[in-house]
Amino acid sequence: MTASAGRPTLLVIAKEPVPGRVKTRLTPPYTPQEAAALAKASLCDTLDAVLRVPARRRVLVLDGEPGPWLPRGFDVVPQVSGGLDERITGAFACCDDGPALLVGMDTPQLTGELLAGIGPDGHDAWFGPAADGGFWALGLADPSRAGSVVRGVPMSTDRTGAIQRRRLVDAGLSVRDLPLLRDVDTAADAASVAGLCPPGSRFAAMLTSLAEVAR
Known part of the structure; x- marks a missing residue:
């Protein structure tokens, strides 16, 4: 057995941080350029966290x-x-056999510890609920089942997470629930999440920098 056996493929789904295309709900109070800078910082924090998790890919x-x-x-x-x-x-279709976990770019407070054990812990699915009613993480021991459990779920509603989790349960999957996290969608979200970010967070530093410029 190889050292990577049971380790998940880790997926980050994201938009290129281009002004006017990302984090548009941060505008106002932030300019499109500032919103894109916050999006970039959040994405970089997320990628760094994923790099700290043992993974096959x-x-x-x-x-x-x-x-x-x-x-x-x-x-x-x-x-x-x-x-x-x-x-x-x-x-999920780009994954080979073995467990896979997908996260978004909107939770810069993510740490590697939050994802510990995913893959070899014996569950069929992993689900990370978001405070706005959506979800920040979705994992499947068998990625080929993604179409049957995700396709058709109404997205961007305050019931998206509940419906998605119910789809997993109704498919007969054992689900491990991950901690509730808050997505960064609004300026209030950004301020709250920055206070939860680990030391060295680019997102928290960028938010502080923008606040200082605004003084």
Whole structure:
């Protein structure tokens, strides 16, 4: 048995941090350029956290083009077209056999410890609920089942997470629940999440920098 046996493929689904295309709900009070800078910082924190988790493979599922912000250690694949349910399904389709876990770019407070044990812990699925009613993480021991349990789930509603988790349970999967996290969508979210970020967080530092400029 190899050392990577049971380790998950880790997927980060993200948008290229381009002004006007990311974190538009932060504008106002932030400018499109500032919102993009916060998005970039959040994405970089997320990628760093994923790098700290033992994995068989790490994949950035990207809408856009990679830039100098992308660290070594990630494969890059483009997002498929369609709604978020289709794009999540497409992300899992790039995985081979073995467990896979997908996270977004909106939780810079993520740490490697939050993802510890995923893969070899014996569950069929892993689910990370978000405070806004969505979810920040979704994992499957068998990634080929993604289409049947994700496709058709209504996204971006305050019931998305509950519906997605119910789909996992109804499919007969044993689900490990991960901690509740808050996504960064609004300025209030950004302020709250920055206080939860680990030391060295780019996101927290960027938010502090923008606040100082605004004084």
